Amino acid sequence: MLRDVRRNTWIAYTLLTLLSIFMIFPFFWMLVSSFKDAEQIFKAAILPSNPTTANYRFLFFDRHSKFPLWFANSVMVAAATTGSVVLFDSLLGYTLAKFVFPGKKLIFLLIMSTLMIPTEMLVIPWYSLSITLKWVDSYWGIMFPGMMSAFGVFLMRQFSSTIPDELIDAARIDGQTEFRIFLTIILPLLGSALATLTIFNFIGNWNAFLWPLIIASGPAKFTLPVGLANFSGELGNEWHLIMAGATISMAPLILVFLIFQRKIIRGITLSGLKG
Amino acid sequence: MTIAGKRIRTAYIFLSIPLAFFLLVRFFPMLYALVMSLTNWGLTARNARFIGLENFRNVLTDKVFLTALANTTRYALIGAPLAILFSLFFAMQLNRISRGQGLYRLVYVLPYITPVVAVSWVWRWIFQPPPIGILNSLIGSLGLPALGLLLDPEQALHSITAVNVWVELGYCITIFLAGIQNIPNEYIEAAKIDGANGWNVLTRITLPLLLPVTLFLTIMQGIQFMRIFTQVYNMSFQAQGGPLDSTKSVALYIYQTAFTKFQLGAAASASLVLFAIIMLITLLQMKFFDKRINY
Amino acid sequence: MKRVFGLVLAIGLAAGVFAEGAKETGPAEPVTITYWQYFFQTKVDVIDILIQRFQAENPNIKVEQVTFPYETFNQKVASSVPVGTGPDVLTLFCGWQPLYVKSGYLQELSPKDFSPDYFRQNFFPFVEESVKFDGKYYSVPTAVRSLSLFWNKKLFREAGLDPEKPPTTLEELAEYAKKLTKYDAQGNVVQAGLAMQPTGQGHSWIREVLIRQFGGEPYSADGRKVTYNSKAGASALQWYTDRITKDKVGYPNFATDDVTAFRTQKAAMNIDGSFRIAAYKAIPELEWQVAELPVYNGVKSNFASFWTHGISAGSKGAKLDAAVKFLKYITSPQAQELWLEKVGELPANPELAYKQANTPYVGTFLKGLGYAKATIFVDEAGQRNVFVNMVDEVILKNRAPADAIADAAKTEQKLIDDFWK
Numbered sequence: 006m007l008r009d010v011r012r013n014t015w016i017a018y019t020l021l022t023l024l025s026i027f028m029i030f031p032f033f034w035m036l037v038s039s040f041k042d043a044e045q046i047f048k049a050a051i052l053p054s055n056p057t058t059a060n061y062r063f064l065f066f067d068r069h070s071k072f073p074l075w076f077a078n079s080v081m082v083a084a085a086t087t088g089s090v091v092l093f094d095s096l097l098g099y100t101l102a103k104f105v106f107p108g109k110k111l112i113f114l115l116i117m118s119t120l121m122i123p124t125e126m127l128v129i130p131w132y133s134l135s136i137t138l139k140w141v142d143s144y145w146g147i148m149f150p151g152m153m154s155a156f157g158v159f160l161m162r163q164f165s166s167t168i169p170d171e172l173i174d175a176a177r178i179d180g181q182t183e184f185r186i187f188l189t190i191i192l193p194l195l196g197s198a199l200a201t202l203t204i205f206n207f208i209g210n211w212n213a214f215l216w217p218l219i220i221a222s223g224p225a226k227f228t229l230p231v232g233l234a235n236f237s238g239e240l241g242n243e244w245h246l247i248m249a250g251a252t253i254s255m256a257p258l259i260l261v262f263l264i265f266q267r268k269i270i271r272g273i274t275l276s277g278l279k280g
Numbered sequence: 281m282t283i284a285g286k287r288i289r290t291a292y293i294f295l296s297i298p299l300a301f302f303l304l305v306r307f308f309p310m311l312y313a314l315v316m317s318l319t320n321w322g323l324t325a326r327n328a329r330f331i332g333l334e335n336f337r338n339v340l341t342d343k344v345f346l347t348a349l350a351n352t353t354r355y356a357l358i359g360a361p362l363a364i365l366f367s368l369f370f371a372m373q374l375n376r377i378s379r380g381q382g383l384y385r386l387v388y389v390l391p392y393i394t395p396v397v398a399v400s401w402v403w404r405w406i407f408q409p410p411p412i413g414i415l416n417s418l419i420g421s422l423g424l425p426a427l428g429l430l431l432d433p434e435q436a437l438h439s440i441t442a443v444n445v446w447v448e449l450g451y452c453i454t455i456f457l458a459g460i461q462n463i464p465n466e467y468i469e470a471a472k473i474d475g476a477n478g479w480n481v482l483t484r485i486t487l488p489l490l491l492p493v494t495l496f497l498t499i500m501q502g503i504q505f506m507r508i509f510t511q512v513y514n515m516s517f518q519a520q521g522g523p524l525d526s527t528k529s530v531a532l533y534i535y536q537t538a539f540t541k542f543q544l545g546a547a548a549s550a551s552l553v554l555f556a557i558i559m560l561i562t563l564l565q566m567k568f569f570d571k572r573i574n575y
Numbered sequence: 576m577k578r579v580f581g582l583v584l585a586i587g588l589a590a591g592v593f594a595e596g597a598k599e600t601g602p603a604e605p606v607t608i609t610y611w612q613y614f615f616q617t618k619v620d621v622i623d624i625l626i627q628r629f630q631a632e633n634p635n636i637k638v639e640q641v642t643f644p645y646e647t648f649n650q651k652v653a654s655s656v657p658v659g660t661g662p663d664v665l666t667l668f669c670g671w672q673p674l675y676v677k678s679g680y681l682q683e684l685s686p687k688d689f690s691p692d693y694f695r696q697n698f699f700p701f702v703e704e705s706v707k708f709d710g711k712y713y714s715v716p717t718a719v720r721s722l723s724l725f726w727n728k729k730l731f732r733e734a735g736l737d738p739e740k741p742p743t744t745l746e747e748l749a750e751y752a753k754k755l756t757k758y759d760a761q762g763n764v765v766q767a768g769l770a771m772q773p774t775g776q777g778h779s780w781i782r783e784v785l786i787r788q789f790g791g792e793p794y795s796a797d798g799r800k801v802t803y804n805s806k807a808g809a810s811a812l813q814w815y816t817d818r819i820t821k822d823k824v825g826y827p828n829f830a831t832d833d834v835t836a837f838r839t840q841k842a843a844m845n846i847d848g849s850f851r852i853a854a855y856k857a858i859p860e861l862e863w864q865v866a867e868l869p870v871y872n873g874v875k876s877n878f879a880s881f882w883t884h885g886i887s888a889g890s891k892g893a894k895l896d897a898a899v900k901f902l903k904y905i906t907s908p909q910a911q912e913l914w915l916e917k918v919g920e921l922p923a924n925p926e927l928a929y930k931q932a933n934t935p936y937v938g939t940f941l942k943g944l945g946y947a948k949a950t951i952f953v954d955e956a957g958q959r960n961v962f963v964n965m966v967d968e969v970i971l972k973n974r975a976p977a978d979a980i981a982d983a984a985k986t987e988q989k990l991i992d993d994f995w996k
Contacts, residue, residue: 013376014376014377014378016373017373017374017376017377018377018380020370020373021370021373021374021377021380021384024370024384024388024449025384025387025388027446028387028388028390028391028446028449028450029387029390031391031399031402031403031406031446032390032402034402034405034406034414035398035402035405038405043839044839046412047411047412047830047839047841049411049417051414069616093297093298093301094298096294096298097294097295097298097299099294100291100294100295104287104288104290104291104294105284105287105288105291106287106288106291106292107288109291112295112299115302115307116299116302119302119306119307121558121559121562122306122310122555123503123507123551123554123555123558124507125507125509125530125531125534125535125551125554126310126313126548126551126552126554126555127305127306127309127310127313128538129313129316129534129538129544129547129548129551130308130309130310130312130313130316130548131305131309132538132539132544133312133316133321133325133544134309134312136323136324136654136658137325137658139658139660141654141655142651149305150305152301152305153298153301153302153305155302155306158298183287183290183294184294187294208393211395212393212394212395212396212397214395214396214397214509214510214513215509215510215531215535218513219535219539221647222643222647222650222651222654223641223642223643223644223647223651224614224644229395230395230396230397230398231397233395233397233398233401234397234401234513234514235644235646242831242832242835244405244412244831247401247405248401248402248405250398251398251399251401251402252398254395254397254398255394255395255398258393258394258395259390259393259394262386262389262390262393266382266386269389269393270385270389270454273389273392273451273454273455274454274455274458276455322653322678323650323653323654323657324653324654324657324658326657408830408831409763409828409829410759410761410763410764410765411759411763411765411830411841412830412831416763420759420760420761420763423760423761424761425761425762425763426761426763431826431827431828432971433967433971433972517774517828518774520960520963522963522964522967523967523971524964524967524968524971524972525964539650540649540650540956541957542649542650542653
């Protein structure tokens with residue numbers, strides 16, 4: 006019996022390790038390719054014979070490279086929308102959880118139902134709207150669809166409902182205004198859930214592609230993913246630069262991931278087990 | 281005003297901005313899209329006329345759209361089950377080991393959190409034909425003939441499906457693992473005492489109890505694959521959905537109709553068709569599972 | 576007598592006052608106009624220089640250059656000009672002109688400044704034909720391009736071929752390509768004898784060159800009827816696809832694309848345009864040269880194209896006047912010579928172009944211009960795609976060239992008919 010378990014465990018480890026290789030290999034290959042120059046990248050050897058940081062230096066420092074701009078755009082857009090999501094989703098979630106008012110159920114259902122509307126359908130009216138309101142090729146144009154998220158509302162509502170009513174009532178008796186209560190009592194208590202929402206929203210926004218692709222007409226407003234997709238130049242595809250660019254576009258996320266792994270795994274699990 | 285009344289007023293005030301957002305950014309555009317689909321809207325509203333259902337008629341008889349629809353169906357019918365089956369299998373393997381679960385899970389989730397554009401380009405690089413693609417180099421060194429992959433109309437769609445499965449595996453594994461670990465040990469112990477072997481435990485206890493999670497993942501993955509866009513855009517030559525439209529998804533068709541052909545009206549109608557199909561399939565799936573969950 | 580004199584004096588004074596007034600409002604307010612171009616480094620740089628010089632000569636006009644990626648250029652124009660946020664002067668590919676005119680993005684060039692004679696005397700014939708729409712003129716180019724055969728001298732040497740003697744006929748081209756192709760142990764191409772890339776210039780080579788060389792015509796004179804669905808067309812397509820399927824000297828997207836392949840010395844020959852000169856010159860290890868396109872059946876043909884500049888429909892009043900001045904300036908002989916020097920594209924003015932007959936690289940492209948044809952596109956990307964798919968149908972799905980070209984003709988005819996509806 007025990008021997009069976011041990012054999013099963015051994016098989017499990019083997020299979021899991023094989024899967025890990027399959028998952029990791031593309032990242033390894035990308036990294037290794039990013040240190041090859043234009044000549045080495047087409048050679049059969051796996052490791053660069055003459056590793057160089059020239060690709061990274063070009064992307065960051067060359068005056069023709071727009072990578073730093075794209076990086077900055079991504080950071081700005083992701084940070085701004087995440088800030089908005091955190092503020093408004095928690096406000097809405099808290100209100101739906103802790104206040105009693107007519108139409109509460111309807112409003113909640115309405116917001117949840119927006120989860121089913123695919124972005125692919127919305128981008129067309131969004132674009133039309135943006136032309137009329139002159140938001141095309143502007144930062145606001147990139148950000149506006151992402152300022153709030155229904156999933157975040159759901160999450161915040163779940164967590165707000167666990168806050169004891171007595172805390173809130175006590176604060177009211179103390180004479181605090183409702184908004185003050187929200188800022189100073191609710192938000193800190195939601196801390197952990199807010200952190201998860203922040204990370205997820207930041208990652209999701211950083212990786213967004215379809216809408217930023219549509220709304221930006223020129224390189225000045227590209228985010229990193231859009232810049233990477235439009236990267237091929239007059240000399241065809243410069244794979245050594247693309248690999249370095251891909252690495253750069255992932256690096257911040259991998260960092261965030263390593264630091265906040267628990268929260269991320271928790272967030273994934275939460276989204277799946279909401280029943 | 282009463283205290284309750286005051287609270288209601290506060291609630292509405294708090295709600296106002298977020299609610300306005302959802303209405304203006306999610307609901308109103310949906311109606312807007314509906315209206316646009318009934319006109320011959322170009323890129324701007326100039327010269328747009330009401331043309332009734334003509335867009336829908338054109339889209340549904342367009343050979344390219346029908347190809348895109350067939351492709352999208354294949355993406356979903358092949359990709360989603362693959363993702364679910366593999367992730368369930370590997371989640372169970374993960375459940376068997378005591379040390380290293382965290383580390384493995386970390387590795388698996390990596391593809392999920394990285395930008396799809398970046399991984400698409402990396403896989404495209406890996407899939408290149410000889411002499412520059414590493415996958416074909418490995419195959420060649422084994423003495424086997426090279427694979428066309430993204431250049432072959434029979435293989436391109438499957439290559440992209442494989443990449444999307446690779447992206448989604450970690451997400452599904454994590455959720456399945458949590459679901460498995462949620463099953464109270466007592467059930468399993470009790471069954472074993474009763475003489476059940478591994479297979480029985482799996483089919484009579486684990487799988488049925490995982491049904492809600494499986495339903496959730498099947499629906500999510502199905503929708504994911506039906507909306508596939510980024511990989512197709514970045515892994516087909518000049519983002520055309522080729523070779524010979526073999527990888528074109530409905531989402532790419534919508535994008536091309538709107539932004540390279542400048543026909544927003546027609547694109548809106550195609551997007552409504554996509555939306556309808558996604559809704560239909562999701563409802564069907566829920567009905568199918570519903571019977572099974574409530575035993 | 577006195578009254579007449581008085582009247583004349585009054586009129587004279589009035590005229591004088593008016594004249595003074597006119598002179599005064601002339602240079603008073605500076606006008607700013609915008610110029611839109613697609614992003615191509617050398618072109619951006621040369622326009623910057625031209626703007627500086629233009630502004631020096633016209634102190635009351637300021638020009639702002641804005642660039643967009645090639646892929647999104649049309650979208651940008653389509654979403655800005657109709658709502659009035661477009662530029663004053665903009666660049667466009669000659670093949671886009673029918674679309675731009677029909678959509679209302681361009682305004683007719685005034686016959687006073689741009690008369691038919693102006694075009695006939697200063698530009699190549701195919702230019703004058705292509706910038707006309709419905710008998711009116713809508714744009715002016717600075718430079719034109721044609722195709723040539725590029726070849727890699729080092730790879731020629733390695734294959735035992737004389738590096739100074741490129742193939743001159745299609746038969747020779749096919750023969751050389753076979754000698755220049757290398758395979759690995761599994762039979763995969765690792766060095767293409769001839770890069771085969773319909774998505775690059777390949778489709779134009781088939782369309783305007785091969786089809787004619789096999790005895791056919793791609794379109795009717797007004798460009799509205801597809802005429803390549805013929806035995807000649809099928810033979811031309813067959814010749815092209817045989818290089819891929821029978822001789823196996825290359826295939827679409829080998830080494831990513833033809834430019835990457837040639838640049839990294841994985842393709843020994845390629846059919847490409849003069850716009851590639853500057854890029855290849857910058858690679859010192861690349862030993863390359865260009866030759867006129869191979870002849871077949873005694874027929875020489877070439878494909879000419881050009882980027883041209885037009886005035887947007889929304890430009891009016893003082894801005895329009897400034898735009899006309901700027902347009903004339905960037906298409907002037909001095910501008911054309913600067914463009915040649917910095918970008919490597921041939922002057923659109925035949926006299927200037929023929930002065931380059933002996934310049935390395937450029938001279939060869941010039942010869943091609945003499946017998947080149949431009950294509951009147953209604954949907955450049957769509958029509959390019961028809962040819963790409965046509966080739967793919969033959970090489971990936973084993974369809975007979977005659978069937979593939981018949982289908983392509985039907986598809987393309989519908990595209991053209993829908994446009995003119």
